[in-house]
């Protein structure tokens with residue numbers, strides 16, 4: 093299966109939200125990583141066919157999705173960023189309702205609901221009304237409805253929003269299983285969500301995809317550009333003025349900083365293995381004062 097995006101473009105008045113984006117995806121987990129406002133949601137909505145592109149086309153197996161949209165939606169699972177679900181439903185009746193909308197057979201639907209509620213750890217609360225769920229539970233219900241029709245293309249807009257660290261780990265495990273036979277596109281601005289599971293990473297900035305590469309290739313491009321330096325407050329302050337700082341740790345009077353530099357910044361600097369946080373900051377240094385990660 094192949095999903096092809098060709099020269100997609102979308103503007104809102106004079107703001108270009110998605111600017112001439114093209115790529116091809118096959119089965120696997122494809123992370124769309126970018127700062128807030130970089131165009132991820134707009135791009136995903138066009139790939140789902142719920143927002144019309146100004147220019148460009150989305151094709152599944154070389155057929156334009158809008159040419160056979162009904163068939164396409166049968167293959168599609170979508171978790172929107174701010175899903176407006178019917179809050180008076182309880183979880184299982186909500187999922188049954190989605191099953192009807194997706195024209196699923198009753199037996200299949202019941203079995204799939206059971207399976208998903210178990211995998212997403214929602215069995216105990218299946219009778220609870222949506223309006224009484226926590227943010228993390230709600231997000232898991234959103235993920236369940238997206239997976240209900242066993243989609244061939246799964247599009248998840250910020251799926252880990254509202255999840256606690258344990259739920260994030262469970263989501264990563266679920267997605268790496270799903271990604272074996274599904275095209276998964278997952279947007280996030282949180283590096284640690286995708287570092288361990290994405291087959292490739294598309295970095296999006298100001299409406300454009302800067303690159304689409306597997307993580308090892310991305311990291312290769314950052315070798316000899318990440319350094320660690322220890323020192324007292326005064327010594328470290330000088331480096332903080334001149335370099336992009338990825339991390340700062342204080343231990344008594346000694347401060348350790350991790351910084352980005354095209355050259356070794358001083359004799360005692362220790363070269364470090366690059367990670368995705370380093371890559372992200374090197375592209376978004378002006379937009380983010382810090383990198384949001386589970387690991388800091």
Ligand SMILES: Nc1ncnc2c1ncn2[C@@H]1O[C@H](COP(=O)(O)OP(=O)(O)OP(=O)(O)O)[C@@H](O)[C@H]1O
Nearest residue numbers: 104107109126127128129130131132133134135173
């Ligand atoms: N319906 C709209 N009307 C006007 N401008 C919009 C609309 N939707 C998006 N934009 C603008 O387009 C740009 C891209 O927004 P988009 O929501 O696609 O980015 P994003 O990467 O998903 O950001 P976030 O992570 O904050 O959701 C932003 O400048 C946003 O303000």
